Amino acid sequence: MPPGHACHVATTTAALLEVRGQRAAELRGEQMRLHTTLIRLLLAGHTAAVTETLGGNRLTHVTVYRLSGVDLPTAHEVLWRAVRPSLAPYADACTLMGRRDGELVVAELHHGGDDGRILRLVSRLSERHHLLAGMAGPLPLAEMPTAHSDAAAARHSATPDRRVVPADAVGASRLTPLLPTAPYTRWAGSVLRPLSPAHQHLLLVWLRTGSKPRAAAALGLSAGTVRARIRDLSRLLGADLEDATVRAHLLLALRAPAPAPAPGDDDSDSDSDSDSSINTGSHSGSSPPGPPGPARLESLPDGLLDTEAVRTWAIGLVGGLEPHLRIALACWLRHHARTAPAAAELHVHRTTLAGWLTQCAEHLARNLADATVRAEIHLALRATRTGPDDPAALPRRGGRTYRRL
Numbered sequence: 001m002p003p004g005h006a007c008h009v010a011t012t013t014a015a016l017l018e019v020r021g022q023r024a025a026e027l028r029g030e031q032m033r034l035h036t037t038l039i040r041l042l043l044a045g046h047t048a049a050v051t052e053t054l055g056g057n058r059l060t061h062v063t064v065y066r067l068s069g070v071d072l073p074t075a076h077e078v079l080w081r082a083v084r085p086s087l088a089p090y091a092d093a094c095t096l097m098g099r100r101d102g103e104l105v106v107a108e109l110h111h112g113g114d115d116g117r118i119l120r121l122v123s124r125l126s127e128r129h130h131l132l133a134g135m136a137g138p139l140p141l142a143e144m145p146t147a148h149s150d151a152a153a154a155r156h157s158a159t160p161d162r163r164v165v166p167a168d169a170v171g172a173s174r175l176t177p178l179l180p181t182a183p184y185t186r187w188a189g190s191v192l193r194p195l196s197p198a199h200q201h202l203l204l205v206w207l208r209t210g211s212k213p214r215a216a217a218a219l220g221l222s223a224g225t226v227r228a229r230i231r232d233l234s235r236l237l238g239a240d241l242e243d244a245t246v247r248a249h250l251l252l253a254l255r256a257p258a259p260a261p262a263p264g265d266d267d268s269d270s271d272s273d274s275d276s277s278i279n280t281g282s283h284s285g286s287s288p289p290g291p292p293g294p295a296r297l298e299s300l301p302d303g304l305l306d307t308e309a310v311r312t313w314a315i316g317l318v319g320g321l322e323p324h325l326r327i328a329l330a331c332w333l334r335h336h337a338r339t340a341p342a343a344a345e346l347h348v349h350r351t352t353l354a355g356w357l358t359q360c361a362e363h364l365a366r367n368l369a370d371a372t373v374r375a376e377i378h379l380a381l382r383a384t385r386t387g388p389d390d391p392a393a394l395p396r397r398g399g400r401t402y403r404r405l
Contacts, residue, residue: 028080035085036098039105043148043220047141051109058092058111063137064147065106065122065164066155075129076104082121101217104131107144114138123164132158136167145220146201152218153208157370170208175376176255178309183301188256190295191249194236200254202229207251210337210371239297244334245382248375249297305383314383317376321363323395326381328356330389333378337368346391 041050042062051059067075076099085095093110095118108118119135126133134155136147150167158165176184192200206215212230216223234241241247295301304310321329332342332353343353361368368374381389 031085032076032080032098035096036100038096039098039100039107042096042107042141042144045142045145047144051141054094054109059094059109060141061110061112061138062141062144062147063108063110063114063118063135063139064144064151065104065108065118065133065135066148066151067104067106067122067126067131067133068102068155069126069129069131071129072099072102072104072131075125075131078129079104079106079121079125082125083118101220105148108137109141110138112138119164126163130160131163133164134158134167134170135164149201149205149218149220153205153215156209156214156218157367157372159367159369170370170372173252173255173372173376175310175313175379176252176257178307178313179304180307181257183304185256185258187295187301187304188253191237191253191297195233199233199236202226203233203250204254206230207247207254207375208372210374237297243298244336244378246297247336248378249300251372251375252300252379253297305379310383314380317364317366317380318384321360323393325356325360325363327389327391327394328353329360329377330381331391332357333374333381337371337374346394348394 038050038053069075076097079097083095083097085097093108093115095106095108097104097106099105106118106122108114114137122133122135125131132155134151134153134157136150136154139147147167154165154167154170157170195203202215202219205218206212206226209215209218212226213223216226219226230241237250239246239250241250318326318329328342328346328348331346332339335342335345339350339353339357343350346353357368364377366373366377368377387393
């Protein structure tokens with residue numbers, strides 16, 4: 001081929017490849033916008049429209065990932081190329097991904113079986129681009145909003161050491177398996193009776209995330225709406241939900257397993273027995289002296305936390321803390337993990353308190369940034385308390401103790 005012809009062929013080929021690249025970029029942008037729209041439709045409850053669009057009759061469940069971080073746009077491009085998503089289901093699964101509200105949402109639609117491929121990709125992506133991710137599911141497609149908010153609640157518990165946190169791990173508890181099942185479930189059922197499933201989900205997301213603004217972001221609501229609903233639920237429950245102990249008890253109730261009545265038991269008899277055990281704490285079978293009242297969040301029924309198994313767990317968790325660390329930690333938890341008011345009550349500098357909290361985290365081997373971990377530590381401190389953890393008793397240098405003026 002003459003040199004002039006070769007140059008012409010090379011120039012033409014380069015131009016065609018450039019046109020093809022531009023067209024591919026345009027198509028990718030359009031596909032990304034379409035994916036984001038389909039995710040919004042799922043969150044709005046239009047599951048039938050989405051499954052018809054995807055053409056997958058067996059797409060019945062969804063697993064949701066929510067990722068956040070500085071390098072999110074690049075991470076989106078990388079994950080897109082790795083997954084190569086298509087609107088045609090492949091092997092009865094389809095992956096949707098899109099950026100909304102400053103985060104990357106990945107929804108894997110399938111028929112109940114998650115092969116873990118997307119989880120592996122998300123894990124590698126989170127490590128490489130320093131992202132934090134929460135995962136929820138598999139759940140039925142109709143529960144996509146629940147999976148979406150649960151994934152955000154789990155993401156708030158992620159750390160650089162554990163960048164992908166599943167929602168069931170956030171909801172897991174080392175304490176609840178140790179509680180006596182029958183009185184635990186009866187008390188939880190009595191406490192939560194005024195609440196609908198939607199109310200319980202809102203409270204659970206709030207308690208898991210640890211703050212109303214974070215719960216609002218997880219639920220897709222405004223912070224003002226979440227505050228108003230929590231105030232209404234506080235009145236409905238007849239409890240001060242701003243109290244740290246009440247919050248810990250409420251989280252304990254929301255984590256309780258569903259009651260499983262024994263076959264052949266009479267419903268009315270079991271209800272009567274549950275009311276008696278909740279309010280009297282009696283295990284002897286004797287009748288209570290007066291009519292039982294409703295269970296309260298301010299206190300737990302007798303025999304729930306004062307068992308040998310719970311004491312062993314509590315001592316193993318917070319035992320060995322130095323007195324000043326224990327008092328400082330208890331005060332900080334009462335102030336809902338806010339350092340400034342806790343330091344003011346303790347009459348120490350905020351830097352000093354921050355150092356003590358670091359020592360507590362190292363001793364406990366727990367992530368104090370996790371709201372659910374803080375709730376369990378609060379209960380463990382109360383279970384092992386031999387006297388009031390009073391800031392006035394905080395030991396000072398030289399053996400001096402602060403005295404309230």
